[in-house]
Amino acid sequence: MKRVLITGGAGFLGSHLCDRFIKEGYHVIAMDNLITGDLKNIEHLFKLPNFEFYHHDVSKFIHVPGELDYILHFASPASPIDYLKIPIQTLKVGSLGIHNCLGLARVKNARVLIASTSEVYGDPTVHPQTEEYWGNVNPVGPRGVYDEAKRFQEAMTMAYHTYHGLETRIVRIFNTYGPRMRLNDGRVLPAFIGQALRGEDLTMFGDGSQTRSFCFVDDLVEGIYRLLLSDYAYPVNIGNPDEITIKEFGEEIIKLTGTNQKLISLPLPKDDPKQRQPNITKAQELLGWEPKVNRAEGLKITYEYFKSLPNDELYKMADHRGF
């Protein structure tokens, strides 16, 4: 049985990856310090003999007994309100955390895949974004703690590949959504759906002309799985190129939820990227991958998930974890 370590395994994406690797017959070790994740996301796996959970901060030395075939480094705060509240931890998990994972991988002779992000392109001046674009990031702006941590993480991973011959993979993930997102994580989709469910107006930042391209989580997981098993060590964009303005997106959520509320405009956060759309030619050619779930289907599934949550989830404050 192949063994995989998934850091950030109790988070939104990490927990879906745990499910996928369990389904593929792996022994899965999820590691998480629960700073933005939740054990509820993986509690259905606890009874399985081929699943283990380690409560650990990966910015500190990592010890895992036994062999490892793969390490997937997904631990990191991921939403702007999270990484603005815990900027130092964000920088540490992207630097010390990946260093620990890469060191562990050398000892275990394992292949490492890291979760990078479309944020490495910053506020892009090339559109759609290809992997060859170097990005436009403000290192000392508020988003710099996340963007630069991820850029450092890519550089460190590539250095281990080049200088130590380690097997590495880099996925640049574009905005992904689906069940198990935290309703209060501040990202636009849970924010809008949460507001609609609570009967509040939907808070559009700026005039809503900025764009994003939203990928359903199952499509992302499939792309990551294929990339891990491929032989390509350079970054690959995984995302859904179906681009939409935030204003149009808000209107879609209003229609989907049937709410009587309206979109209201709040100030645009500093350095908020104006447009974002993945060029996925590489993923198509190298992995034979492209997204299958369109936004209407994906949003419906995600809305059903949020509707099924207990009422107290709906009213939890964003800072309920105390940071």
Ligand code: NAD
């Ligand atoms: P998430 O917050 O749900 O998951 C992150 C998980 O990492 C959480 O469970 C958290 O507790 C854990 N974690 C954070 N710091 C840790 C540490 N020091 N030690 C151990 N565990 C730690 O966010 P997500 O959306 O699932 O994102 C997962 C990964 O994917 C992140 O690396 C993120 O940067 C990347 N990513 C996500 C998206 C997206 O759209 N969801 C886009 C680009 C990149």
Ligand code: UDP
């Ligand atoms: N956004 C918004 N209202 C919200 C939360 C976010 O209009 O309540 C906007 C945000 O300014 C950005 C887009 O939606 O332009 C996507 O934001 P998110 O935080 O989901 O992801 P990211 O900016 O990291 O792509």
